Amino acid sequence: MAHRNFLDRCRLFVYTAGIAALTALLPISGAAFAQTSTIKIATIGSGNIGSTVGGFWIKAGHPVLFSSRHPEELKPLVDRLGQLARAGTVRDALAFGDVVLMAVPYGAYPQIAKEYGKEFAGKIMVDAGNAVIARDGEIAKPARENGVGLTTAKLFPGARVVRAFNILGTGRLKEMANHSPLFAIPIAGDDQEALKVVSALVREAGFEPVIVGSLQRSKLFEQTGPLYGAQMTANDMREKLKTLQ
């Protein structure tokens, strides 16, 4: 039943986000169509990327629980972000969020999967992690070889993994959010409904989503891929994609 309520909330969210995107194109005030649906989001990791992307979603009106192994240290962050922000442990985050942003060093994924893997079942996971061999140890090797997306999906078999927000540093993300024209964020995943929800969340963060395809295809925007670091519009990214295998 809880899973069903979550799906219903996601559908309402995608629907209202779609209306918001359409009204932005119409010559009437977008403010007349206030957002009516929010989605509960949690971050696993609240450092550079967790606090930045979570902060975008707070601005868009979503409640976000930021997690850490030392949640008391997140007080300045949640005080700064206001009433929609709260802090907690990883377990609190997984109890709270329908959508979970993975924002920890890739080396921590196996331990998090071992301790909390079951709690990810049915959750949409926005995977922003990058695997760096010098930093992340053994797990970085299969991630580099097979792609982070497929490696994460193997570590968290119940999660609905969507790769997003991994291609740019947080300084650039903050500068680029809500730029006119919008900059593209490539996303990829194997679950179509999860892709729709994350597309809407990318829009609400102030970017235009470009669905690159399956998790396998997310290799195109990993550190060794041609779209890593891309700073371009969605149209330009779609044109570039046509030239890539």
Ligand SMILES: NC(=O)c1ccc[n+]([C@@H]2O[C@H](COP(=O)([O-])OP(=O)(O)OC[C@H]3O[C@@H](n4cnc5c(N)ncnc54)[C@H](OP(=O)(O)O)[C@@H]3O)[C@@H](O)[C@H]2O)c1
């Ligand atoms: N920095 C960027 O601009 C950027 C851009 C795109 C993608 N990324 C990727 O995003 C991920 C995070 O990078 P970051 O720069 O945001 O890192 P960061 O600033 O160092 O933050 C890492 C966060 O992960 C938490 N953490 C670490 N180990 C953990 C564990 N075992 N269990 C639970 N929480 C843990 C830390 O919290 P506590 O220590 O308080 O528990 C901290 O909040 C990396 O995979 C990185 O490659 C980063």
